[in-house]
Amino acid sequence: MHEKLLKIVTNLGSPKVLVVGDFVLDSYVYGDAVRISPEAPVQILKVVDRQHRCGGAGSVAADLVELGAEPICIGVIGRDDNGKVLRGLLADQGIDTSGIFEVDGRPTISKQRMVGLAQHRHRQQLLRIDEECTDDLPESEHARILDAYKARLKGADIVCLQDYNKGLLSVSLCRQMMDLAKAAGKKVLVDPPLARADDYLKYSRASLITPNRREASAAAGFAIETIDDARRAAEVLVDKCGVEAVVITLDKEGAFLLSGDVCEHIPTVPRSVYDVTGAGDMVLAMLAVGIAAGCDYSTAVHLSNIAGGLEVEKFGVQTVSIDEIVNEIITSRSSKVGKICCLETLLEELNFHRQQKETIVFTNGCFDVLHVGHIEFLKFCKEHGDVLVMGLNSDNSVRQIKGPSRPINNQQDRAAVLAALEMVDYVVIFDEPDPLKTIESIEPDVLVKGVDWAEKGVVGREFVEDSGGKVVLAPLVEGKSSTATIEKMQSLKDSQQADTAGSK
Numbered sequence: 001m002h003e004k005l006l007k008i009v010t011n012l013g014s015p016k017v018l019v020v021g022d023f024v025l026d027s028y029v030y031g032d033a034v035r036i037s038p039e040a041p042v043q044i045l046k047v048v049d050r051q052h053r054c055g056g057a058g059s060v061a062a063d064l065v066e067l068g069a070e071p072i073c074i075g076v077i078g079r080d081d082n083g084k085v086l087r088g089l090l091a092d093q094g095i096d097t098s099g100i101f102e103v104d105g106r107p108t109i110s111k112q113r114m115v116g117l118a119q120h121r122h123r124q125q126l127l128r129i130d131e132e133c134t135d136d137l138p139e140s141e142h143a144r145i146l147d148a149y150k151a152r153l154k155g156a157d158i159v160c161l162q163d164y165n166k167g168l169l170s171v172s173l174c175r176q177m178m179d180l181a182k183a184a185g186k187k188v189l190v191d192p193p194l195a196r197a198d199d200y201l202k203y204s205r206a207s208l209i210t211p212n213r214r215e216a217s218a219a220a221g222f223a224i225e226t227i228d229d230a231r232r233a234a235e236v237l238v239d240k241c242g243v244e245a246v247v248i249t250l251d252k253e254g255a256f257l258l259s260g261d262v263c264e265h266i267p268t269v270p271r272s273v274y275d276v277t278g279a280g281d282m283v284l285a286m287l288a289v290g291i292a293a294g295c296d297y298s299t300a301v302h303l304s305n306i307a308g309g310l311e312v313e314k315f316g317v318q319t320v321s322i323d324e325i326v327n328e329i330i331t332s333r334s335s336k337v338g339k340i341c342c343l344e345t346l347l348e349e350l351n352f353h354r355q356q357k358e359t360i361v362f363t364n365g366c367f368d369v370l371h372v373g374h375i376e377f378l379k380f381c382k383e384h385g386d387v388l389v390m391g392l393n394s395d396n397s398v399r400q401i402k403g404p405s406r407p408i409n410n411q412q413d414r415a416a417v418l419a420a421l422e423m424v425d426y427v428v429i430f431d432e433p434d435p436l437k438t439i440e441s442i443e444p445d446v447l448v449k450g451v452d453w454a455e456k457g458v459v460g461r462e463f464v465e466d467s468g469g470k471v472v473l474a475p476l477v478e479g480k481s482s483t484a485t486i487e488k489m490q491s492l493k494d495s496q497q498a499d500t501a502g503s504k
Contacts, residue, residue: 005302006329007355008295009322015292016070017285018152018186020145020177021162021169023075023100024055025086025110026277030123033116043126045116053318054089055111056281057162060191063285065093066319067307069292072156074099074148076106076141076168082131083108099148103141106133109166136167149177158187158292160284161203165193174202187291190243191284194218197240204242208259208297210284211237216248224248227256227265234258245297247304249283254305259297266298268305282311282320330356339419340427343441346389349426350442353387362444364391364435366398367414368407373477375421380474381448382423390424391438394431401433434459447471 031045054062061071073095077083079102086108087097114127137145145168153159159181163169181188187207192200197219203209217224220233227250234246234256245259254268286307290300306328310320341349350360363381367374367390382388392415398407407414415427430438439447439460447464451473461471 004299005306006326006352008290008293008299009303009325009329012068012289012293012322014068014070015157015289016072016155017064017288017292018072018074018149018156018159019057019061019064019162020074020149020159021057021060021191022109022164022166023058023073023077023086024164025082025089025108026053026055026059027051027110027112028053028115029112030115030117033118033124033126043116045114045126048117052085052089054086054093056109056164057160058086058090059281060160060162060285061090061095062093063282063307063319064289065095066321067285067289068322069285069289071095072099072152073097074145074152076101076103076137076145078102078106078108079104080108082110099152101141101144101148103137106135106167107131109164132166134166136170142170142173146173146176150180153180153184153186156186158189158288160288161188161190161206162281162284163190163193165195169202171202175204178203178205189284189288189291191280192219197221197236200237200241206241206243208245208247208287208291209237209241209243210247210249210280210287212249212280213251216246224250227253230256230265231258231263234263247283247287247297247301249280249308255301257297257301262298264298264301266301266305268309279308279312283308339425340415340429343428343430343438346426346428347441350387350389358387359385359445360387360389360442361385361446361448362389362391362435362439362442363448364393364430364438366393366402366407367418368398368402368409370417376477377450377474378421378423384446384448384472387425388423389426389428389442389444390418391435392418392427392429394429397431397433436460436463439463443467443469445469448474450474450476452476 028051029047030049031047033043034046035044037044057073057075061073064071073090077086077100083102087100090097109132112129113125116124116126161169178188182205190203190206190209192203192209192211192215194215195218200219211219213224216233216237220236224230224233230248230250234248235258237243237246238258245257248256250256255266257264257266283304286304287300290303306325307320310324310328311318353360361381361384392411393401395407395411411429415429418424418427428438436459440463444464446469447458447460449458454473458471464471
């Protein structure tokens with residue numbers, strides 16, 4: 001799955017996503033929490049910073065830009081300063097705002113958060129001030145929205161409705177949009193608000209809806225406490241709402257997908273959750289881009305799990321980049337496999353790295369008693385590529401080379417110590433006296449050995465160079481070797497024994 005996700009997320013293209021919904025201005029006032037007011041038992045904030053971000057459908061649009069997509073926005077704002085700020089934020093990201101209309105008599109939806117800082121850095125939201133009007137828009141405004149939708153639908157690859165229940169997405173407007181999208185062969189994804197199942201009927205014929213645990217519980221009529229509850233709730237929503245698929249986001253438990261014959265719980269990685277604000281927007285954006293790129297629902301949900309998980313680790317409404325998602329996939333994959341691998345598993349891992357155009361470096365040795373010479377040597381190896389594979393002689397192999405008194409440390413201990421080093425990516429143990437068979441299996445791009453092998457002949461040189469790779473000789477730290485270290489330890493032991501015998 002990791003290889004599949006990585007291939008998809010690095011080839012998403014630039015789909016055009018029609019985003020219709022409630023555009024919100026998210027504002028943050030940061031202040032040092034200095035003392036309690038003498039006027040009332042409330043905290044005084046000494047303002048140190050103010051920030052504005054796109055919220056609601058605007059957050060979805062910003063997320064889409066970060067994912068490489070092109071959002072086409074339709075919505076309303078007020079004729080006020082907050083509207084100007086929001087339009088400016090969208091324009092700064094290269095988003096076309098011609099479909100966002102100013103409406104008289106209602107404010108731009110805004111959420112202003114007061115955030116206290118402890119020691120100038122630890123953030124804690126203290127208060128939120130909302131400004132909004134949730135009355136239904138006049139029919140004339142709905143007509144203008146629908147005209148804009150019709151004009152832009154043809155150029156879109158997929159449609160997203162971000163519904164915060166602020167009066168824009170009426171029953172009539174939603175149904176007309178669904179019908180037009182279906183006729184045009186476009187999928188419609190909906191992030192619904194907290195509402196009853198009957199209210200979700202306006203999304204009938206949608207391709208997919210993405211309620212969170214609380215929203216799905218309210219719509220289904222019972223609390224979702226287990227994965228089986230999520231399955232039952234998804235069945236209720238599919239049955240009542242007539243949608244093609246339901247994705248219920250389950251915070252730390254991931255997501256539950258129901259679509260046709262697919263009934264799947266998709267877990268997520270445990271996170272240090274900082275702030276859930278904007279997570280649903282990120283999930284919707286990632287689903288839209290993934291599905292527009294040709295993903296099936298299951299794959300798209302896997303990607304949205306990753307994107308949403310990364311978003312909640314950030315404070316406030318934040319975007320998540322493709323690079324962050326790629327790094328998360330790679331890190332997750334590596335942590336599951338571990339560094340110490342059998343050859344078969346290692347070859348699968350290296351195939352993955354080669355797909356990412358990474359350079360494979362190989363070296364080998366006994367590494368019986370680790371010393372500074374080894375550390376400098378391994379640093380040198382890692383400087384010559386992206387992935388360092390350490391071929392480690394087994395205990396039997398060491399005995400054949402060094403004699404029956406070696407190794408001092410067994411192969412499991414030696415492998416564990418090497419795997420703990422940051423510069424080592426993989427450790428593979430081989431049983432032969434030399435690593436030629438292992439080198440031929442791995443086919444490294446770079447083979448590194450110490451400069452002392454120049455005259456003895458580097459095992460595998462001919463194979464690597466004939467395969468288009470190169471051989472590099474590393475400088476050695478003078479006077480440092482396992483043999484010398486062991487001999488010194490033995491000498492000290494003999495000296496101590498002699499002193500003990502003499503004292504008697």
